[in-house]
Amino acid sequence: MESVDLDIRDWVATITLNRPAKHNAMTPEMSAQLVSHVLACNDSAEVRVVVLTGAGERAFCVGSDVKDLDRYPEPWSFRNRTDYVDALRLLRKPLIAAVNGMAFGGGLEMTLAADIRLASTTSSFAAPEIKLGWVGGGGVAHALSHSIGASNAAIMIMTGDAVTAQQASQWGLVSELFAPDHLLPGALVLARTIASRAPIAAETAKLNLRAAFNMTRDMAFAYERELQTICFATHDAAEGRAAFKEKRAAKFEGR
Structure with a gap:
């Protein structure tokens, strides 16, 4: 079938x-x-x-x-x-x-x-x-x-x-x-x-890669900075920083 x-x-x-x-x-x-x-x-x-x-x-x-x-x-x-x-x-x-x-x-x-x-x-x-x-x-x-x-x-x-x-x-x-x-x-x-990576960051990376094909260089640079800022505000980014300081594996939750 x-x-x-x-x-x-x-x-x-x-x-x-x-x-x-x-x-x-x-x-x-x-x-x-x-x-x-x-x-x-x-x-x-x-x-x-x-x-x-x-x-x-x-x-x-x-x-x-x-x-x-x-x-x-x-x-x-x-x-x-x-x-x-x-x-x-x-x-x-x-x-x-x-x-x-x-x-x-x-x-x-x-x-x-x-x-x-x-x-x-x-x-x-x-x-x-x-x-x-x-x-x-x-x-x-x-x-x-x-x-x-x-x-x-x-x-x-x-x-x-x-x-x-x-x-x-x-x-x-x-x-x-x-x-x-x-x-x-x-x-x-x-x-x-x-x-195993931060899921919001992974989806954002996909957006960033796709957008890079359609933007001028300067627009792509600026767009990437905004996406980075959005990711930086997530719980997963805070968890990533904490895990790095505590020398442990990060536990990402997609939020």
Whole structure:
């Protein structure tokens, strides 16, 4: 049964795209489930970090199920659909993509929506829409060019051909490569490390990093100072200072 699964433990939510027989291709129903999970994670004090991965060994996600695209009666309804990439951008918590196979089309865009991208050595990445007569609509041009540079992004978007995990790592599309059976455990170790930090500061760091792409240098400097001041006023910041002085581990509560 096609689904998007949610598991929460140790402050970490794992969202799994669970349609392995179809390479985790997304349907409108799965998009709605993903939106629901994202909103639940935003509202839950038990979630500090989210890991996104795909079920099975072959694919992370190959984007929208092309057969489902004919369900939209006209381009305007397609344009106004519930979009799974937009859903991920609603997430306030840090997001780690654990790319366990093919990340094609919308799957590549989902990867790019993550704050941190990890991948298996057998993964691959592509923006293949041009081979079907269109281009991606989930922000791929902006996100990919900022990630790997305009020329490399042009190669991927204009040819539609896949690049290997090793090439993706060389270009900076992913931060680290793992053997397939070590990918999710590695992602969870990193997630738990981030989850052990002050959660308000972690969410603020995400805001700061995203804003830095859209601001001038001086505006980014000023915005960062204001975010620092907000964090400095929290209970967790006081706890961090106290723990440092008392030479003990801080106990952050997200307030």
